[in-house]
Amino acid sequence: MNNGVVKFFNDQKGFGFIKEANSDQDYFVHVSGLMDDIRENDEVTFDLQEGRKGLNAVNVKRA
Template sequence: MKNGKVKFFNDSKGFGFIKDAETNEEYFVHVSNLVDEIRENDDVTFELKEGRKGLNAVNVKLA
């Protein structure tokens, strides 16, 4: 599992971005890949999975 912080999340559109704590890379996250409800600036743990446009955050949980 990776650790990161929610940089942006749009509830109405159901997507956002998570910034990896170690690498500072940003990953797309979709509401369908959330375990817990998230908001901007939440600390989270997540896994990465190859998506159509690169790596996506999946199994996203509050840390």
Template sequence: MNHGTVKFFNESKGYGFVKDDETGKEYFVHVSGLVDEIRENDEVTYELEEGRKGLNAVNVKLA
């Protein structure tokens, strides 16, 4: 399980980005990959899954 912070999330469009706490890398997150509702600056845990354009954050939960 990875830990990170929601850097950006657009509720109306249903996507955003999570920044990993350890590596500083940013991962795309889509509303279909959410377990809990998220907002900018929320602390979250997540898993990574290969998507069409690279790794995506999935199973995103509030930490």
């Protein structure tokens, strides 16, 4: 389980990005990978899964 902060999330388009804590890495997140509703600046926990264009955040929950 990874920790991070929601950098950007667009409810209408259903995607955004999460910045991983303790690194400069950002991960794509799609609404299908959410366990909870999220907003920008929410602290979250997440798993990583290989997607079509790299690693995606999945099983995203508010911390």
